């Protein structure tokens with residue numbers, strides 16, 4: 001296919017990148033989140049490819065199914081202890097090992113705390129007498145050292161606390177389209193799409209890589225113009241758009257500036273607070289958005305969206321790049337949000353959280369009431 005890379009959909013670009021790496025003939029593959037943006041068929045294909053791959057493989061992934069199928073050693077970076085745990089086992093055994101280590105640390109801590117408390121109590125008794133005051137001091141020191149040497153125990157993973165604000169009031173149908181049509185050159189992507197997004201509706205857009213999902217969302221968001229037909233804005237519409245490629249962020253501006261421009265009504269103090277609740281701490285706020293990791297960009301874009309007061313959210317694969325803890329938080333917020341949501345996703349968990357009312361299937365643009373049968377389209381593997 002003679003198509004410039006910039007013209008590819010998110011998933012198509014991923015596949016080109018992957019193909020280049022997988023078939024380059026190197027023995028060892030280094031893959032950083034390879035399943036992001038891929039549709040179910042592509043993920044199934046990748047899993048099979050990597051399972052059969054004879055050479056080495058170093059994989060970073062939040063896709064637990066992929067990890068379970070492919071790896072036989074796990075390096076777990078524990079941010080709380082700032083330690084790298086190396087387990088020479090597959091994924092399931094690694095999880096069991098992590099649990100066991102955690103239980104051991106908890107037990108060791110409880111023992112040490114009990115002993116230290118006993119030492120302190122004994123030291124307190126002895127301190128009063130001149131003859132034993134030095135011994136008492138040493139005892140207290142020993143108790144303190146015992147506690148200081150303990151490894152920290154993990155209580156819960158840090159997560160982004162996300163609460164979507166009440167949406168601004170709007171009419172019955174804040175967003176719609178009439179005869180929306182878009183082609184790239186002689187390649188038609190959308191043909192005569194009529195859509196009505198009612199207040200509070202949950203609409204999910206499903207379709208394989210390259211079907212036109214991002215194109216439709218970009219048209220709805222006013223980022224692109226249709227060849228014919230139009231997007232209809234209802235009374236009081238306030239749109240929030242989460243882009244698949246994070247192009248709603250200004251890479252040259254800082255984290256703080258990006259949030260302040262997305263949610264201009266926030267005071268400086270509120271901006272700091274919101275950033276903190278989205279896990280940006282200390283110097284992070286002054287980083288340029290361009291240097292952020294994929295997951296950090298996702299969190300920053302969602303932080304802006306969530307505080308913009310929108311009543312229709314357009315979300316293009318919002319769970320890509322998120323670690324499991326942040327993903328659960330984002331999905332929890334999506335599940336309780338009272339405004340309308342139009343979501344594109346290849347993530348079954350995201351659909352379960354959204355509980356869609358309706359589905360739009362691309363490329364044919366068929367519409368239907370949601371039924372769980374459609375989950376099969378998302379998870380064919």
Ligand SMILES: Nc1ncnc2c1ncn2[C@@H]1O[C@H](COP(=O)(O)OP(=O)(O)OP(=O)(O)O)[C@@H](O)[C@H]1O
Nearest residue numbers: 007008009010011012184209210211212213214215
């Ligand atoms: N600027 C462009 N110029 C030419 N073709 C384009 C352009 N943008 C998108 N396309 C093509 O239009 C089709 C739809 O792309 P789109 O990004 O909407 O797909 P998608 O459904 O979002 O896919 P994915 O699941 O991979 O994100 C693809 O075939 C893509 O190659």
Ligand SMILES: [Mg+2]
Nearest residue numbers: 009010214244
């Ligand atoms: Mg897309």
